[in-house]
Amino acid sequence: MQPLIDTFGRVHTNLRISVTDRCNIRCFYCMPAENVQFMERAALLTFEEIEHFVRVAVPLGLKQIRLTGGEPLVRKDLHVLVAKLAAIEGIEDIGLTTNGILLAEQALALHDAGLRRINVSLDALDPQKFEQITRRQGFEKVIAGIQAARDVGFDPVKVNAVAVRGLTEDEIVPFGHFARRTGVEIRFIEFMPLDADGAWQREKVLFADEIAAILEREIMPLIPRPGQDPHAPASEFMFADGVGHVGFISSVSRPFCMSCDRFRITADGKLRNCLFSLEETDIREMLRSGAEDSEIARAIRESIAAKNEGHEINTSRFIQPNRPMYSIGG
Numbered sequence: 001m002q003p004l005i006d007t008f009g010r011v012h013t014n015l016r017i018s019v020t021d022r023c024n025i026r027c028f029y030c031m032p033a034e035n036v037q038f039m040e041r042a043a044l045l046t047f048e049e050i051e052h053f054v055r056v057a058v059p060l061g062l063k064q065i066r067l068t069g070g071e072p073l074v075r076k077d078l079h080v081l082v083a084k085l086a087a088i089e090g091i092e093d094i095g096l097t098t099n100g101i102l103l104a105e106q107a108l109a110l111h112d113a114g115l116r117r118i119n120v121s122l123d124a125l126d127p128q129k130f131e132q133i134t135r136r137q138g139f140e141k142v143i144a145g146i147q148a149a150r151d152v153g154f155d156p157v158k159v160n161a162v163a164v165r166g167l168t169e170d171e172i173v174p175f176g177h178f179a180r181r182t183g184v185e186i187r188f189i190e191f192m193p194l195d196a197d198g199a200w201q202r203e204k205v206l207f208a209d210e211i212a213a214i215l216e217r218e219i220m221p222l223i224p225r226p227g228q229d230p231h232a233p234a235s236e237f238m239f240a241d242g243v244g245h246v247g248f249i250s251s252v253s254r255p256f257c258m259s260c261d262r263f264r265i266t267a268d269g270k271l272r273n274c275l276f277s278l279e280e281t282d283i284r285e286m287l288r289s290g291a292e293d294s295e296i297a298r299a300i301r302e303s304i305a306a307k308n309e310g311h312e313i314n315t316s317r318f319i320q321p322n323r324p325m326y327s328i329g330g
């Protein structure tokens with residue numbers, strides 16, 4: 001069967017599934033502080049509907065899945081969904097992106113269900129800075145979650161840290177030492193214009209090159225890691241003595257759109273061909289109205305075929321999507 005290919009020749013094998021838009025913290029670069037309008041529970045795709053969609057997408061070339069949200073671990077019994085997806089022939093890899101607050105209590109069940117990769121989002125190693133960013137408590141739980149994930153055998157465990165100018169500079173060197181001490185890879189993500197408050201400004205982006213320069217000056221030179229996946233959003237490095245891995249997701253300073261192999265489905269079943277897409281395809285409506293699998297497959301193909309060349313953050317044409325990150329699924 002023809003792969004999921006767009007007009008720029010990009011083949012799509014990687015699906016991000018958002019399982020909820022709810023979250024137990026309130027990171028300022030993602031959610032509003034108060035009065036968040038969450039989706040009705042009945043609007044969320046059920047596990048069976050998600051599984052159905054994935055079964056339609058696998059013959060089209062889908063191989064890798066990442067579960068996200070909102071906070072995926074607030075969705076009840078997430079491990080049940082993991083087990084359903086892991087049982088689908090053709091799915092080679094299932095990952096999870098989580099804020100880690102509930103990870104310690106769920107790590108074992110998730111691992112047993114077939115999850116193998118975990119990215120924990122943690123922007124600061126200073127508990128007060130953590131609270132300033134997330135507007136909630138929970139730092140110790142996240143650290144315990146990272147430890148629990150490693151203890152039950154997740155490998156690799158990666159930490160995602162959003163880098164914001166004027167706020168997280170002091171976290172860079174401690175994260176470098178944390179990577180060296182623990183073996184956890186730290187991936188610095190440039191702040192993107194997907195915040196609910198619309199407060200993003202280019203001046204607030206702490207660029208990957210600046211972070212790398214600080215690490216090299218304060219710790220030691222970085223060298224590129226061999227054998228990197230050309231589709232991975234992060235460029236990966238290790239310290240020159242081979243101890244400690246760091247990565248950079250430089251979505252703003254060095255967009256990687258031309259190697260993108262990802263598509264997304266929101267918690268309410270809207271298919272998006274890009275994080276920054278302004279258009280969606282209503283898969284939930286198709287699933288609930290009894291559409292044939294061939295119609296759903298055609299809708300997936302059409303969505304991918306219509307993918308734009310890139311996100312245009314760096315141009316005056318850029319339009320911020322009307323869904324913030326927590327509602328799209330990061």
Ligand code: SAM
Nearest residue numbers: 030069070071097098099121160191192325330
């Ligand atoms: N709640 C989970 C978490 O935080 O890991 C999963 C969803 S979250 C939306 C996915 C990732 O997007 C996190 O690593 C988060 O830090 C990142 N993120 C959210 N808003 C962002 C923004 N405006 N710019 C860059 N990264 C962002």
Ligand code: SF4
Nearest residue numbers: 023026027030070099
């Ligand atoms: Fe929640 Fe993740 Fe958004 Fe933070 S980034 S508010 S943890 S969904």
